[in-house]
Amino acid sequence: MGIPDGCLGGFVAGNWRGRNDLFRLMGHKLLRAEPRRLEEMGFPHGQHHRFIPGYRGGRNDLFWLAGPEILRAEPDGKLLWSFTTGGQIISSPAVGMDGTVFFASLDGNLYALRPDGSECWRFHTGGVTDSSPVLDENGNLYLTVGACVLSVDRNGKKRWDCCSPVTINATPAVAGGGAVYFSAPWRSLFAFQNDHTDLWHFSTDANITTSLVIDGSGTIYVCDGKFLYAINSANGLAPPAKSSWPMFRANARHTGRVQSEN
Numbered sequence: 001m002g003i004p005d006g007c008l009g010g011f012v013a014g015n016w017r018g019r020n021d022l023f024r025l026m027g028h029k030l031l032r033a034e035p036r037r038l039e040e041m042g043f044p045h046g047q048h049h050r051f052i053p054g055y056r057g058g059r060n061d062l063f064w065l066a067g068p069e070i071l072r073a074e075p076d077g078k079l080l081w082s083f084t085t086g087g088q089i090i091s092s093p094a095v096g097m098d099g100t101v102f103f104a105s106l107d108g109n110l111y112a113l114r115p116d117g118s119e120c121w122r123f124h125t126g127g128v129t130d131s132s133p134v135l136d137e138n139g140n141l142y143l144t145v146g147a148c149v150l151s152v153d154r155n156g157k158k159r160w161d162c163c164s165p166v167t168i169n170a171t172p173a174v175a176g177g178g179a180v181y182f183s184a185p186w187r188s189l190f191a192f193q194n195d196h197t198d199l200w201h202f203s204t205d206a207n208i209t210t211s212l213v214i215d216g217s218g219t220i221y222v223c224d225g226k227f228l229y230a231i232n233s234a235n236g237l238a239p240p241a242k243s244s245w246p247m248f249r250a251n252a253r254h255t256g257r258v259q260s261e262n
Contacts, residue, residue, distance in 0.1 A: 063101065065089045070103060072117060081117030085109065087128075091171075094133045094141075094245040095258050102133045102141060102245075110143065112156060121156035129169070132211075135243040136174045136194055142182075144168040149182050151194070160196040171211040173220075173247035176238035181220060183208040189222055189231070202231055213252040214240045221252075 061080065064071040070089055071082040086107030093103035099115030106128045112120040127146030134142050139154035147167050151159040164184045172182040178194035186207040191199040204224040212222040218237035222229050231237075240246040244258045251257070 063093050063095075065092075068105065068107075070101070070113075072101075083111075083113055083117050083119070085111065090130045092132045092249060092256070094135060094250075096135060096139065097244040097258060102135075104129050104131070104133065104143060104145070110141070110150075110152060110156075123152050123156045123158065125150060131169060132171045132248055133245070134172055134174050134247055135241075135245045136178060136180070137176070137241050137243050138194075139243075140194060142172045142174060142180055144170065144172065144182065149180075149184075149192075151180075151196070162190075162192065162196065170208065171248040173212050173214050174241040174243065175214055175218065175246070176241050178241075179238060181212055181214070183212065183222065187224065189220070202229075204229060211248040213247055213254075215252050216240070 062073045062075065064073060067088055068085045069082050070085075070093065072080045074080060085105035086109075088106045089103060090106065091104055093101050095101055100120060101113045101115075102111065103113075104110050104125065108125055108127060110123045110125055110133065112122070114120050125145040127148070129143060129145045131144040136142070140159060141152045141154075143150055143152075147165065148161045148163040149168065149172060150161045153159055166185045168182070168184060170183045172180055174180050174194070179199060180192045180194055181189065182192075183189050187204045189202040189204070189208065189212065191201065193199055204222070204227070206224040206226045208222055209225045210223045212220055214220055214237075216239050218232060218239045220229075220231040220237065222231070240251070244250070248254060249256045
């Protein structure tokens with residue numbers, strides 16, 4: 001299958017109506033490919049950062065970030081809605097089981113949009129971030145903003161924050177039982193209970209450079225630029241929270257597919 005030159009980023013697979021199509025960015029274009037065929041899908045021009053598939057209720061819609069806009073489209077390219085913020089959107093959104101879309105903008109706000117694209121609420125974080133939100137089993141959100149890890153409840157009210165001397169860019173992750181994991185510059189992985197109780201921390205040899213993931217056994221994986229660490233305990237750590245979006249791009253494979261809460 002021939003793919004034009006100039007493609008940005010890798011492919012993302014999206015299963016739709018029994019089909020396993022691929023999606024890829026090329027400049028201002030979004031390309032959709034079947035195993036033997038490539039087609040171009042029309043989207044608004046602008047500074048496109050990324051897109052993700054978001055699975056909910058049998059649908060595999062795409063969320064497309066274009067500068068200050070977030071757009072939602074069906075897999076065949078039909079635009080469902082768009083929403084404009086006051087700044088660039090540089091982080092991937094999270095999707096709740098009810099279809100609510102959560103994302104942060106460089107205008108200093110965390111947004112919650114209903115499935116139809118209308119605004120549910122916004123929370124002024126007072127900072128900027130390229131961290132994505134994650135959700136725990138109670139619908140609380142966690143993300144990093146500036147030098148702080150921030151927790152916001154499902155209604156857009158601040159619960160708590162935990163700040164460090166320098167900026168934190170990585171996305172947190174949430175385990176079952178309410179444990180929240182996040183990296184703090186430059187060489188520490190912290191675990192908090194979701195009520196802000198300190199649980200433990202782990203030190204690495206070099207700077208942590210990636211968002212962490214949790215596998216089904218509860219093992220935490222994080223990279224510091226020199227080593228990939230696999231962290232667990234003798235008693236075993238909890239697996240990912242039974243929420244729709246417990247870590248970056250929803251799961252350890254970063255598929256951007258809503259996780260079942262059952």
